[in-house]
Amino acid sequence: MTPTPPYSPEVIRQHGLTPDEYARVEALLGRAPTWPELGVFSVMWSEHCAYKSSRVHLRRLPTKGARVIQGPGENAGVVDAGDGWAVVFKMESHNHPSFIEPYQGAATGVGGILRDVFTMGARPIALLNALRFGRPDHPRTPYLVKGVVGGIGGYGNCVGVPTVGGDASFDACYDGNILVNAFALGVARADRIFLGRAEGVGNPVFYVGSKTGRDGIHGATMASEEFGAGSEAKRPTVQVGDPFTEKLLIEASLEVMGADLLAGVQDMGAAGLTSSSCEMASRAGSGLVLDLDRVPMRETGMTPYELLLSESQERMLMVCKRGREDELLAIVRRWDLDVCEVGRVTDSGRFVCRWHGEVVVDVPVGALVDEAPCYDRPRTEPPPPTPLADADLPPMADAGADLRALLATPTIGSKRWIYRQYDHMVQTGTVIRPGAGDAAVVRLPETPRGVAMSVDCNGRYCALDPYAGAGLAVVESALNVACVGARPVAVTDCLNFASPERPAVMGAFAAAIDGIAAACAALETPVVSGNVSLYNETEGRGIHPTPMIGMVGLMDDAAAAVGSAFPAEGLAVVVLGDAPPALGGSAWLGLHGDALRGLPPRLDPDGARKVVDTLLAAHDAGLVESAHDVSEGGLAVALAECTFAHGVGVAADLSAGEGGLPARLFGEAIGTVVVATADRDALLALAQRRGVTAWFVGPTGGDRVVITVDERRVVDASVADLRAAWEGALPAVVAARAPVSGGGA
Amino acid sequence: MRFTVVSFPGSNCDHDCVRVVDAVLGEQATLVRHTADDLGRPDVVLLPGGFSYGDYLRCGAIAARAPVMAAVRRFAEGGGPVLGICNGFQVLTECGLLPGALGRNAGLDFVCDDVWLTVEGQATPFTRGVPRERPLRVPVAHHDGCYFADDDTLARLEGEGQVIFRYADAAGRPDPTANPNGSRANIAGICNAAGNVVGMMPHPERCAEPLLGGVDGRLLFDAVRGVLS
Amino acid sequence: MSEAGTSRGGMKGRVTVRLRPGVLDVQGKAIAHALADLGFGETEVRVGKVFEVSLDAADPDAARARLTEMADKLLANPVMESFEIEVE
């Protein structure tokens, strides 16, 4: 039996609504909601759909720029890529599902972000993923790592979109709450972008894709009266990804769009049919009427409530131009997908659903979208980080041993174990593969141009100083993009935080927004899309604030892209930029105890901008043979990393550096770059003209990493030995055997 | 010269093959769907990589039974050159145009990487004239590339010169450590008894342009072009 | 076309597909290793697939015949696999 009002406080709570919010629902409707309506409000007013805690802060992000074609608010952001082309991209989290079922959780995360991109009319050409796992020696970590990587690969490889890069690190704060953030980028003609709008009164609405099952219906229903005891079989189930269907859906959707049959289109993501319909109606200022009984169903006995809330994957809602229905049906059927006309666009401004003719939902769209709660939650200012006294620094016994140990941590170590499982070459466009450069580079089809992408965030910096940490994520990703030779142009983000109901978390969130805003403004990289993931905590233990940044850059000639490793002997290694090395929150500090101390690197947006511009000018002048930014592990780690790919060593003299020995070697000077050049004088002169600090540290060559400071040889290690440590880091983590049947075909 | 690329639902290297043919080689490429009963008078047929039908049963199994395969079989039996790449190789074994089968990689994981290949046989249209002195550097990207054939079949393949490519190290030694998937005898590619049908797990179409970091794959396409012109 | 286990023509059968002896079962080996690591001692594991098929058929014999044909034509690859049919 379908529950009817009055609903118990327990049922209302299970729907994620506070008593006040429920009272507003009744006030807006002038009556109690029906059971399906309660479900609809529950998802539309959820944090996920309504951004109720974050909206007031997100407004402070810079979103405009000369290249921006579509900023936040649509399914993905769109940026002009020149010559009539546009790049369309977005990043999204799938943290919680991936913790419950790592393979399927990560796989469906990839599927979801791809739909956000092709729903705009863009063909997906690249995927990235940013992963955060708990301690390497946590008993669940190997299982989660294998499952997540398997799921990302399983989905991306099958749909035929290359996974060209990403980021992965390990920290105890993610023990009970891993992060799986997926990024996708597509290309489209700039004048052929499709929007998620239910336009044109009378236009038919088509459901396209997989049938609807009881997948991922939110937890509230599990305990609700609808499921009596023993109804095991009706339990809401894990969402399973079907990349084969997604591949068909991509082709069918792009073909339908190419034939100009649509007035609007949107994928069914979180909250499925409900949010896709309501958001489309809201954006167009229209209404929708749906006949739920027509929705293709995978299981028997499904109810309107379930159909509205199901998160079955690989489904789209298409508003067809009237008169073109047969063409749409023909295309979709040729791709062997389920398709059905399920409703019409109206001018009522209402979201109406019928079930065998009877109206079961009739709600003003505005009540669901515009009237959704928006909170300026209480927050406390993040405490200023306190500097480390010299006495608090661990002693450094053997710099060479520390370097080797840092390289052997899974956060710094090679990610080859991960990206070897991802098809990073399909579509024959990958110019800089994972591991080869600081950012991935993919050619823009039909042009000589390249698009560069990088995802970054150091959660420890953000924990110590959310403003600086979030800004530094922008700086680091911009530098990564500039290292390969591309101009950073725009940002997508995925803001992973703990509970917004804790003032300290909300304070960090607000500060992080400001840090991102400051860095993006200085770099002229507006935020064009993004995602907020809150409540990342278990048993009151929150993750570090982790505002992941995805930076996209453009370059005129993809063939000019440059890798991060020293390509030859006899080049001059120059460090560009004057960011001071910081040990607060550094990997080196973590090697010797608690890393969550001290001053993290300083955020200097204008300084970073100057380094980016100088680096790009150096690229243009042909002065860059390789470039790699300094990040975790500092300059010593960056130098060592540059030697691995080609086995070309380096002899560096860091006497001109700043600070004590640990700072010089392992201080994390975010905003500096290690450049190898064939023309040292020209590069130094160019930097000087632009007012950017640049210093020559030594030549490339030999098969060792040698670092001297004040005539003392503090590191002298063979490249092969360091590389072995670096390559072994991740395999050692996953060597512990994990359950096999955790998913995967 | 006309190349037909056969596309199954879930093929995802079909357009990469088309691109090599038209943008790199400057030849004519036609994409033919799985439902076609005619290949359009090709000179060469390519079965591309990907995940036909999701590879949900066995890789290539469902594609091997698609209607278009009757036309591919006729073309092959008439002596026409057919190259199956990755999933295309799996399709060719599943439909019996090539012996053996491809199973799950020995390491269980998907492997995407560059490998080195020795060219063992030049008696196929895709390897005629391809230098044997040095190994080729070609990418692999598969989950099920472990070549299996029973002892008799294997002996016959070896005896008749039907092993065409073997995984090797950079110096061209077919070392077991250079084997990315546990294939018997490091086999990366084979041909049929007549030599006109070739299947290989590595992807020559992914290394046919300098921009992509290698051009060894182009040698195979140039070879078939040379043979036919 | 629902997936929820409604049977058609009353008939349900099961095709179990196994790797032939002599074909290396890498998954089985990995699982045996994992079981050993979990303290289950030495085991041998072979991994197979089972297809549970609901179909229209007049009687169990007819169902068996059709399932055999399905296995022959599609579900098993004779180079590496053998199969077995059961009908409910």
Add this chain to the structure above:
Amino acid sequence: MSEAGTSRGGMKGRVTVRLRPGVLDVQGKAIAHALADLGFGETEVRVGKVFEVSLDAADPDAARARLTEMADKLLANPVMESFEIEVE
């Protein structure tokens, strides 16, 4: 360590792992589609895994208990799958 099904301590068992009802079976869906294309008419297919395990155990009950534990800990993923044990 031979692979060819020699039994240890005489005991052999079988763990059949199935997707729970309601969980989308992408393989089953594709296979049913392929069977229809091959002229087998409409069918429903659910795909499961079968683990055939040879193990040391004193008696069938002990074997069953250990297989159950193996399934719980490793062979089945309780979030999506259920399992069934048979002992020879």
